[in-house]
Amino acid sequence: MRNVTLHLTPHPFFLIPEKMFLKLAWRNLWRNKRRTIISISSVLFAVLFASVISSFQKGTWDHMVDNVVRYYLGYAQIHQNGFWDDQSLENSFDPQSVPASLQSEMQLTPRLESFALASSGEVTRGVLVVGIDPEKEDEMTRLKSRLTQGQYLEMNGSTVLVAEGLASLLNLKVADTLILVSQGYQGRNAAGAYPIGGMVKFGAPDLNKQLVIMPLPLARDFYGTGERLTSLAVNLPGRDALPEALQVLNKELPADEFEVMDFKKLMPELIEAQELDTAGAKLILWTLYLLIGFGLFGTILMMTRERTYEFGVLTAIGTKRKTLIGMLWSETLMIGIVGAVLGILISIPIVWYLHVSPIELTGNMAKAYENYGIEPVIKTAFEMGIFLKQAWVISLISCGLAIYPTWYIWNLKPVKAMRE
Amino acid sequence: MSVIEAKNLTKVYNPDTVPVNALQGVDLTIEKGEFTAIVGPSGSGKTTLLNIIGGLDRPSDGVIRVDGEEIANLTDNQLIDFRQKKIGFVFQSYNLIPVLTVAENTEFVMLLQKRPKAERDKRVAELLESVGLSEKKNVRPSQLSGGQQQRVAVARALAPKPAFILADEPTANLDSASASNLLDIMEKLNREEGITFVFSTHDSRVIDRAKRVVTLVDGKIGTDVVQH
Ligand SMILES: Nc1ncnc2c1ncn2[C@@H]1O[C@H](COP(=O)(O)OP(=O)(O)O)[C@@H](O)[C@H]1O
Numbered sequence: 001m002r003n004v005t006l007h008l009t010p011h012p013f014f015l016i017p018e019k020m021f022l023k024l025a026w027r028n029l030w031r032n033k034r035r036t037i038i039s040i041s042s043v044l045f046a047v048l049f050a051s052v053i054s055s056f057q058k059g060t061w062d063h064m065v066d067n068v069v070r071y072y073l074g075y076a077q078i079h080q081n082g083f084w085d086d087q088s089l090e091n092s093f094d095p096q097s098v099p100a101s102l103q104s105e106m107q108l109t110p111r112l113e114s115f116a117l118a119s120s121g122e123v124t125r126g127v128l129v130v131g132i133d134p135e136k137e138d139e140m141t142r143l144k145s146r147l148t149q150g151q152y153l154e155m156n157g158s159t160v161l162v163a164e165g166l167a168s169l170l171n172l173k174v175a176d177t178l179i180l181v182s183q184g185y186q187g188r189n190a191a192g193a194y195p196i197g198g199m200v201k202f203g204a205p206d207l208n209k210q211l212v213i214m215p216l217p218l219a220r221d222f223y224g225t226g227e228r229l230t231s232l233a234v235n236l237p238g239r240d241a242l243p244e245a246l247q248v249l250n251k252e253l254p255a256d257e258f259e260v261m262d263f264k265k266l267m268p269e270l271i272e273a274q275e276l277d278t279a280g281a282k283l284i285l286w287t288l289y290l291l292i293g294f295g296l297f298g299t300i301l302m303m304t305r306e307r308t309y310e311f312g313v314l315t316a317i318g319t320k321r322k323t324l325i326g327m328l329w330s331e332t333l334m335i336g337i338v339g340a341v342l343g344i345l346i347s348i349p350i351v352w353y354l355h356v357s358p359i360e361l362t363g364n365m366a367k368a369y370e371n372y373g374i375e376p377v378i379k380t381a382f383e384m385g386i387f388l389k390q391a392w393v394i395s396l397i398s399c400g401l402a403i404y405p406t407w408y409i410w411n412l413k414p415v416k417a418m419r420e
Numbered sequence: 421m422s423v424i425e426a427k428n429l430t431k432v433y434n435p436d437t438v439p440v441n442a443l444q445g446v447d448l449t450i451e452k453g454e455f456t457a458i459v460g461p462s463g464s465g466k467t468t469l470l471n472i473i474g475g476l477d478r479p480s481d482g483v484i485r486v487d488g489e490e491i492a493n494l495t496d497n498q499l500i501d502f503r504q505k506k507i508g509f510v511f512q513s514y515n516l517i518p519v520l521t522v523a524e525n526t527e528f529v530m531l532l533q534k535r536p537k538a539e540r541d542k543r544v545a546e547l548l549e550s551v552g553l554s555e556k557k558n559v560r561p562s563q564l565s566g567g568q569q570q571r572v573a574v575a576r577a578l579a580p581k582p583a584f585i586l587a588d589e590p591t592a593n594l595d596s597a598s599a600s601n602l603l604d605i606m607e608k609l610n611r612e613e614g615i616t617f618v619f620s621t622h623d624s625r626v627i628d629r630a631k632r633v634v635t636l637v638d639g640k641i642g643t644d645v646v647q648h
Pocket residue numbers: 433434440441442460461462463464465466467468469
């Protein structure tokens with residue numbers, strides 16, 4: 001019955017017409033060079049702008065957070081379970097119960113922290129007394145560099161360091177005696193008189209007004225805690241080392257005895273502030289992408305509608321709808337991808353440059369940074385994730401926009417299309 | 421078996437608003453190898469008839485069998501496939517894809533059919549030779565005259581060896597020399613390769629060249645004459 005001339009010759013699988021439609025799509029893009037170049041450029045600039053802004057934002061915040069972390073808290077801390085919520089000496093722990101293997105695997109900085117009343121005779125203030133290992137503490141937080149007067153601590157010494165702000169509130173100088181009164185471990189009375197060995201300066205006002213630092217043995221003696229500690233700060237080279245360290249810590253420390261907290265949990269306010277700020281920037285970027293999206297939509301709309309007759313001919317002679325849809329998707333995605341790739345390629349050296357040679361701050365801004373012990377620079381974060389995210393957003397937008405031609409072709413009737 | 425068999429074809433446009441009876445009971449049978457002109461004044465229903473025969477549009481009533489198959493039963497997507505496999509189309513103008521070269525336009529339907537490259541190349545060379553456009557094979561349509569473009573359209577329609585070729589006023593936008601040249605080529609292909617041609621026209625010079633002339637008047641068959 002069937003027409004014998006219509007037997008199709010067997011064909012190898014790689015002869016897919018789709019390949020030809022990619023070629024078609026590419027050529028179609030250049031039918032209106034100006035429009036395509038404008039569309040690609042708009043994507044390029046959006047990606048460039050978004051990459052640079054996001055990198056700056058991430059970089060600035062990371063720089064700030066890293067500085068705060070290194071200042072005192074550390075990237076992670078180990079406490080007795082429940083200490084963070086109730087920071088009392090009753091929640092201190094015996095370092096003997098921390099596995100020795102852990103001590104050798106990472107550097108842990110011991111601390112014994114509690115509150116006390118400090119008096120110089122005339123004035124009395126609430127203070128934070130911290131017992132430390134002077135060597136380890138300096139390795140981790142560069143405490144020695146904050147010394148403005150007198151001598152740094154020694155493990156077996158009997159002098160203490162007082163923050164400058166506190167010293168002036170109490171009217172004390174180096175070599176004066178500081179009197180501390182508190183409640184020690186298990187309700188013991190704690191009282192002592194300590195000669196001031198030196199002054200330290202902290203940028204953060206709350207620390208500067210209340211910190212008293214003494215060698216660990218002296219603090220243990222004062223609070224009557226024996227060998228106990230309130231925290232072990234984990235000394236890590238940077239935030240990149242954190243995930244692995246957390247894994248080790250969580251594995252080796254019994255969860256019913258210890259809490260392991262990373263810097264995000266240790267200073268939720270700062271992280272929240274970063275998130276809020278990031279959300280604000282995101283809103284701006286989304287607005288930008290929305291505008292670009294509308295611009296692209298105009299292009300896609302024209303690109304589709306002005307070829308109605310041609311689509312009519314193509315379907316009339318037997319081009320499947322899905323093939324045409326594939327072609328239009330390719331055209332839409334090509335604009336997005338070419339724009340995004342070019343945008344990323346241009347962003348990379350710019351972001352890299354601003355990462356390795358940060359912008360130095362001047363004036364009040366610089367002072368504010370310096371006060372907090374933060375190097376007064378802003379710099380970009382150089383993270384592939386930031387670039388990839390832009391590519392991802394552009395792909396999503398392109399796919400969203402490609403819905404229009406899909407719908408258009410799906411409803412195309414060749415006769416009607418060719419009457420236009 | 422007839423290539424085309426139409427029985428009592430009717431087509432009403434806008435049946436619910438302003439009905440237009442474009443076809444009113446057309447019976448038409450076309451056999452293999454015919455060279456037939458559908459003739460009639462503008463608005464007589466030529467395009468409507470060719471569109472229904474070509475599976476581009478559906479009749480309101482009647483039966484249309486193409487190459488033995490009742491195409492009214494096919495879905496839109498099946499119709500696309502059917503057209504690709506069985507019918508070659510030549511439209512009045514703008515037949516070609518502007519971003520493809522003459523050779524690429526010619527092989528287009530064969531490519532849709534996933535024919536091997538060697539076969540496509542051979543067929544394209546052969547067809548461009550017979551429509552006299554071998555030297556233009558790497559040129560884009562915009563660099564061709566209207567007559568040359570129509571010849572490429574004929575070559576493209578012929579390339580996959582369809583059951584027949586439908587051409588709706590293929591010479592309407594051509595000067596008489598080009599029109600005559602196109603007709604020469606169509607005649608030659610009909611004579612030498614036995615290709616079935618059904619074309620519509622209202623140009624008397626073209627009508628003279630047809631072997632069979634079917635006239636349409638207000639959507640009905642008027643005369644049906646075999647010439648020569
Ligand atoms: N899509 C349509 N909607 C309404 N009326 C139409 C449509 N297409 C054609 N017609 C009408 O149908 C009749 C036949 O048209 P057509 O088949 O195009 O004739 P021809 O090709 O011979 O000029 C004309 O009156 C025309 O106005």
